[in-house]
Amino acid sequence: MLALESLSCGHGAITAVHGLSLAVEAGRIAALVGPNGAGKSSTLMCIAGHVRATAGRVVMDGSPLDHLPPHERVRRGIAIAPEGRRLFKTLSVEDNLRVGGMIHPAREFARDRDRVLALFPRLRERIASLAGTLSGGEQQMLAIGRALMARPRLLLIDELSLGLMPKVIDACYEALGRLRDEGLAILLVEQNTERVMSVADTITVLESGETVWRGTADAARRDPSLLDAYLGTAAGPAAEEPPPPR
Numbered sequence: 001m002l003a004l005e006s007l008s009c010g011h012g013a014i015t016a017v018h019g020l021s022l023a024v025e026a027g028r029i030a031a032l033v034g035p036n037g038a039g040k041s042s043t044l045m046c047i048a049g050h051v052r053a054t055a056g057r058v059v060m061d062g063s064p065l066d067h068l069p070p071h072e073r074v075r076r077g078i079a080i081a082p083e084g085r086r087l088f089k090t091l092s093v094e095d096n097l098r099v100g101g102m103i104h105p106a107r108e109f110a111r112d113r114d115r116v117l118a119l120f121p122r123l124r125e126r127i128a129s130l131a132g133t134l135s136g137g138e139q140q141m142l143a144i145g146r147a148l149m150a151r152p153r154l155l156l157i158d159e160l161s162l163g164l165m166p167k168v169i170d171a172c173y174e175a176l177g178r179l180r181d182e183g184l185a186i187l188l189v190e191q192n193t194e195r196v197m198s199v200a201d202t203i204t205v206l207e208s209g210e211t212v213w214r215g216t217a218d219a220a221r222r223d224p225s226l227l228d229a230y231l232g233t234a235a236g237p238a239a240e241e242p243p244p245p246r
């Protein structure tokens with residue numbers, strides 16, 4: 001569904017991502033991991049049309065998106081739950097969902113809203129609350145819910161579990177699994193390597209904008225050097241070895 005072909009993008013003179021290639025298919029979860037500043041958010045923002053590609057292409061359903069603005073990409077089926085969530089904090093939960101669904105007729109709002117509330121029942125209890133008063137977990141659910149209101153076929157999620165409690169992370173991952181099973185294509189940026197390994201079909205590791213590893217999650221699990229070097233906490237026993245003496 002989505003293909004990045006030798007994609008480079010950046011911010012002014014800074015190249016954030018260089019020559020990245022990856023694909024995401026319907027009903028699959030692709031993960032993008034790597035240290036701070038690796039270029040993960042820049043990649044998602046480039047796919048969503050907020051950051052301009054400087055080389056290579058973003059291809060959706062076989063057509064390059066080239067210079068399509070963000071709202072046209074939403075119409076092509078791409079929605080993002082961005083880093084920092086960027087909710088409308090002084091609007092209610094319901095109105096945040098309304099904004100997400102604005103590309104569809106107003107009379108279809110209730111049906112789409114109810115689908116999101118079925119996925120995240122906690123939001124139902126907070127439907128009239130201002131988004132700024134929600135817990136971190138509820139805000140993340142709302143950010144994903146708002147993206148789903150556009151009825152995307154490709155969902156981009158940046159830092160799904162960052163700062164959230166384990167129970168909330170469980171709820172978010174359960175929802176992700178359901179969306180995947182319904183046929184959504186998901187590109188996930190995640191720091192929590194244990195979670196990534198358990199849910200992703202493919203993994204791409206970025207470091208300073210360069211692709212340092214790509215393959216299936218199974219292959220990643222079998223590659224101790226990769227786990228050691230880039231995915232730290234998922235490395236198991238090796239990560240628990242004491243530091244070398246000075």
Ligand SMILES: Nc1ncnc2c1ncn2[C@@H]1O[C@H](COP(=O)(O)OP(=O)(O)OP(=O)(O)O)[C@@H](O)[C@H]1O
Nearest residue numbers: 011014015016034035036037038039040041042043
């Ligand atoms: N708006 C911006 N203006 C200028 N440079 C930026 C901007 N956003 C990101 N960068 C730079 O682009 C590079 C990649 O940043 P990016 O935010 O994509 O990384 P990341 O992998 O998402 O990091 P993190 O894990 O910290 O979220 C970094 O060098 C960063 O300083």
Ligand SMILES: [Mg+2]
Nearest residue numbers: 040041042083
């Ligand atoms: Mg980021």
